[in-house]
Amino acid sequence: MELYQLTTFIAVAQERNLTRAAERVFTSVPAVSAQVKALEDELGVKLFDRTSRGMALTEAGDSLLLEARRTVDAAQRMRAAAAQLRGELSGQVRMGTVSDPVALRLGEVMVRLAERHPQVMLQLQQNLSLRTQAALRRGDLDCAYLMSAQEQVEGMELRRLTVIDLAVTLTRRQAAAGLPESLEALARLPWVSNSPECGLRLQQEALFREAGQPFPHGAMADTEGAVRGMVASGLGAGLMRLDQAQAAERAGELVIWPGWRAHTWLCWMAPVKQLPDPALAAVRDTVLEVWA
The missing domain is CATH 1.10.10.10 (Winged helix-like DNA-binding domain superfamily/Winged helix DNA-binding domain)
Known part of the structure; x- marks a missing residue:
């Protein structure tokens, strides 16, 4: 064997x-x-x-x-x-990722890690935040970037790296018909919903609870890029990272609704182990240094 x-x-x-x-x-x-x-x-x-x-x-x-x-x-x-x-130090570290590599500053992490620990290899696997967290618990991943509003997760070492501002975006047709004057009116529009396994789904659900409206069950997107594309194509309003929303608005794809803001956190997470892995610790320290 x-x-x-x-x-x-x-x-x-x-x-x-x-x-x-x-x-x-x-x-x-x-x-x-x-x-x-x-x-x-x-x-x-x-x-x-x-x-x-x-x-x-x-x-x-x-x-x-x-x-x-x-x-x-x-x-x-x-x-x-x-x-x-x-x-x-040597070994392979399986790291989950979400979003785009630039937003995660993956390039900086990999360059510094290669300079200091050339025998530590990163194997990257991209997925949605809740799927990534499940993979950590199963042992399919050693560590991960993910989006989470939680301060602590049982059995996990969680490090907050940076706050992520969120925004509601409207289709150009919705905005041309007049910006909604209330959260309730906003929630009554057609929407693109985030996947239940997406890190932004909890914030979207909270928005509808605050508006006193049922959560939409129409079009659904499983990536941030898909949300942007579906809003830009006119399918409905959507929730996305503020930086992505601003880029899409500058490109004339959609309009940001100014009446709502929220945030979540980009985090680094790994299972708490009785026997710490030196290679994993090197990856963690490099990530924290890049984001310090």
Whole structure:
């Protein structure tokens, strides 16, 4: 049994798709299939069923997935410990991201990390905030950027990096018909809603509660770029980051409604571990330094 087989097993379990798993472990689809088959033969159990929805874990596969993760994590800790004995830091850190790389200052983080700890590799995975937080709890990620208004999250180390101002945006047609004079009138307009797994959904729900209106169940967007595009195309009002709203307004795509403002926080989060990972600590310290 080889570590790369366990890594491939974990990737297929997470992605439920051979092509995406192959991209994740930087190999080909036939190689992924062969590695899974070899692991099944060695263990004497079937790990996956092929279904119309992709690769589904069998009962045995689900039971062994946790052991595979523990084994891979232990190997990474051993490599990191050996690197420390050599006076180096090394290891791979899986970091979740949201939004765009510029807003996260990822470039600065990666440059500083490479200068100081060239053997620490960042593997980036982009997703919505609540999906990212769930991935942290499952152990699929080591740390993440995400948007959250919470000050504390049980079982997590949470560091607030910067406040994110939010704004309500109107379609050009809505604005031309006259800006709403109240929050209640605003909430009665057609809206583009944020995904339930988006970090801005809670603020949008709070807006409708304050207006005393039911939450809209029409068009829904799962990314900030999709919200901007749908508002710009005239589908309805939307909630987005103020900086993105201002850029879209300057481009003539939409109009910012001046009667409402709110904010959330860009945060860095990682599970609290009994045995701290030096490579992860190096990533955390670099992120905090960039945002200091």
